[in-house]
Amino acid sequence: MSDDLHDFFESDEAWEGNAGVSPLPPSPPRSRREMRRQRALKKRKRLILVVILVVSLVVVAVGGVFATRAIKSWRHANMAQESVAEDYSGPGDSAVAFTIKQGQGVMEVANALQNAEIVKSSETFATYVSSNNLTLYPGTYALKTHMKASQVAQVLSDQGNAKGFAEVRQGERVSEVIDRICTDNDIDKSKFEAIINNKDEAAKILPAEANGNFEGWLEPGTYTVGDVNTAPERLLKEMVQARIKKLDELKVPEGEDREKTLIIASIVEAEVNSSEYYSKVSRVIYNRLSKNMTLGMDSTVAYGAGVNGMQLTNDQLQDASNPYNTRINKGLPPTPISNPGDDAITAALHPADGNWLYFVTTNLSTGETKFAETDEEFQKLVQEYRSNNPDAN
Template sequence: MSPKEPTEVEKGALGRRLKSAFAIVLSLGILIGGGVFAAVKVNEAYYAIRTVEDYIGDGKDDIEVTVPKGMSLGGIGTLLVKADVVKTTRAFSQAVNDEPDASKIQAGKYRLKTQLPAKTALSMLLDSNNLVRTKMTLQEGLTVTQSVAIMAKAGGLEQSEITTALKDASKIGLPSWANKNPEGFLFPETYELPQDPTAVQIVSLTTKQFTKVTNSINFSGRAGENKVSAYQALIIASLIEGEVHTSEYQTKVARVIYNRLAKGMNLQLDSTVHYAVGKSGTVTTTDEDRKNSSPYNTYVHKGLPPGPIGSPGQSALEAAIAPDSGDWLYFVTVDLDTGETLFTSSYEEHEANVKKFQDWCNAHSGRC
């Protein structure tokens, strides 16, 4: 039996249904297309509005901007606009309103970029890694005079300002047993300076670190175990630092110093002669140098010099209060490259060791 052909009535009903479906599809297309069109237009309008008040993207050129101490968030916004970091103060204010930690921005110099979105700029200001840090390094064994020059340069100050600050023992935090003498108390370390530091702030960083380190090793208490005062132990530490820089040898040099003091022998340390005559950059002394009448010259005067001859590092401080055991009375560094130092209780052996040093010096012209 063949399929029944649709009647004319049925054909008309089908046509009407197809037309209705087409109309619905067409309407949906118009609505969807219009929605997409509208969304595109809204998006374009958003970016148009945003770029009037704020930058977009990742920024343009590197720039450093200094935020002064005590500046308000509004002032920071104005500062950033002037530097072309952000486009408008309004954009920055909005970013601030959206950030609970905005008030934690520190004073200082920051590495930023020009033409940043305000939110990005604010985020960078809150990241301490973007701070430009001014560092100052004091090496072990430096005298006050040498340290003053480094401090002044690092802080952008006159040397006279540092020198004046050093005279006020209470302001710079010298311990009472320093006898108001800063020599030896400017601890060798790398320091991060604050923004626009004062002379007192710079010096205080070093004396505060000295106190921190000496307290951590009970320096004053352990000095007494060696029958010396804390100040005498500091003098000994400065002598150790002036002679050798390797901790292994520093404890042995400390023992030589204590042994010679116990026997009433002159210390005869070239480092004290260098301090007395104001020499640096050499390890040897001349006959004339060793005849200098300065109380710091341990060839002329018995016992310890009247004060430290420089700032010792922690290993030298520890050596002064915990010397090695031994009967050594003499020592000499025989290789300035490796720092190899020989110790003996025999003068004849010492003379032989000195000959090794002289041979090294002859083989390395200009080094001694």
């Protein structure tokens, strides 16, 4: 290749001359061999020119990429410096109450914070929230004007700091929901009890099939408390209406079947700690009902006794006067025993196929649950439970 390049540049010497003076025409080739050599030389020159052009374009492109990256890095660094500059030093001045409403996005919150002069820049606040993967919870928070954006974000992302919101957790009893709402928002519990314990007042909020009982009819979710003086009635209405809407969406039959579905779903959710077993537990309940067997569910006994399952005593398990004692009394309990979530309701509507009559959570650490069709199989599962959980015996 070096000889070819030498020929290439030697052939160019014939084109050089004094400026403005046309060169003499090249001499005609002396043979066919010479003609072939000149044609090959021209091809090589064109190839070399193409290679040089391609290499040049690659160099330019690569340079452009690095230049773009450098510009982006500079911009990010510059934005970071600007963000630092667009922030208060903290810790703040005058005390203010700030409320995040249900459904508000990060930028809505950020703009409201800036308008209230709590943070200096909405962009700085939003950037900190996004870069740290924080979740902002609804509620009312105690803040100050002129706070550092990071400090504000930490307060608003800790649900324990929030006031002014009410939460219903799936699988929770109504009494637990009310206790937490009243504690978190300084509401007199008797205002809720005046509605919950009064059948006439309850009937104004609940559908007829609930028979005046709120258990099972509060839809899990987060609600804004607002005015604490009107909160009890307003919140209960909102929670019940949300529940009815959800049951309609899940296509739960209306009337008595709707209450029955909630009762079964609440037992399903209370008996096992993983949704993977929900549909099988639901099938066990239906199978035992069809055979006129007692359900034998400790979760219902505990609900009627006003304790949790770990607090049950032998006397409570044998108390036939407890209408929720499904170890002794046949059929379903009078009401749901909690406010079940979507998965449990779906399982109550669509139980798995099977002939199981028993189930045992054989490993309390992992929650592993096994199912049996016969009493003999059930006794083997009980022995496995005792072997896996010696401290629980």
